[in-house]
Amino acid sequence: MEKLITREQYDKVKARVEELINEATRKGMLEPDSENEYTREIGDLSKLMADYEDEYLNILPLRKKSPLIASIEEYFYVHGMKQKDGARLLGVNESQFSQIMSGRRRISMSFAKRLRSKMGIDANLILEYA
Numbered sequence: 433m434e435k436l437i438t439r440e441q442y443d444k445v446k447a448r449v450e451e452l453i454n455e456a457t458r459k460g461m462l463e464p465d466s467e468n469e470y471t472r473e474i475g476d477l478s479k480l481m482a483d484y485e486d487e488y489l490n491i492l493p494l495r496k497k498s499p500l501i502a503s504i505e506e507y508f509y510v511h512g513m514k515q516k517d518g519a520r521l522l523g524v525n526e527s528q529f530s531q532i533m534s535g536r537r538r539i540s541m542s543f544a545k546r547l548r549s550k551m552g553i554d555a556n557l558i559l560e561y562a
Contacts (some may be wrong), residue, residue, distance in 0.1 A: 436484040446515035449477045493542050500553070501533055522546045538562075 436442050456462040457469035485491045507516055512555040519529035523546060531537035539547075545551040 433480065436480050439488075441483060442484045442488075445477050445481055447472055449481065452477075471530045484499070498535070500539075501535070501559050503553050503557060504547070504551065506514075507553070521550055 433441070433445075436445060451535070452470055452474050453462065456468075456474070459467050459470075461470050501527045504518065513521075515527050515529060515533065519526045522529065522543065524532070524543065528537060532539060532543070539558075544562050547558055548555055
């Protein structure tokens with residue numbers, strides 16, 4: 433099959449992929465870096481499904497994490513900090529900080545300055561993604 437053009441075709445291919453995954457799992461043939469008939473067919477059918485989804489289903493891509501948020505999280509990891517420690521360091525309450533980290537609250541200029549001065553986050557990164 434070259435291309436899926438109907439929902440019925442899509443549903444049949446989806447059912448086949450689920451069947452292959454279950455069978456390959458039972459047989460222990462779905463391990464990372466496995467290359468076998470199951471993984472090849474699952475990959476081929478998944479590509480057909482993805483193309484159909486892109487063209488007909490309007491499925492939005494997963495939200496990509498901001499490089500600025502990723503830098504803040506990396507700082508926490510390197511320094512063994514939790515989000516509440518970051519909130520304290522940056523002078524905001526935990527609720528506000530949680531909203532900033534999840535993208536529900538914009539970063540203020542004063543907060544951006546503290547990111548630079550307290551955590552050493554690159555100013556260009558702050559300007560581009562805040």
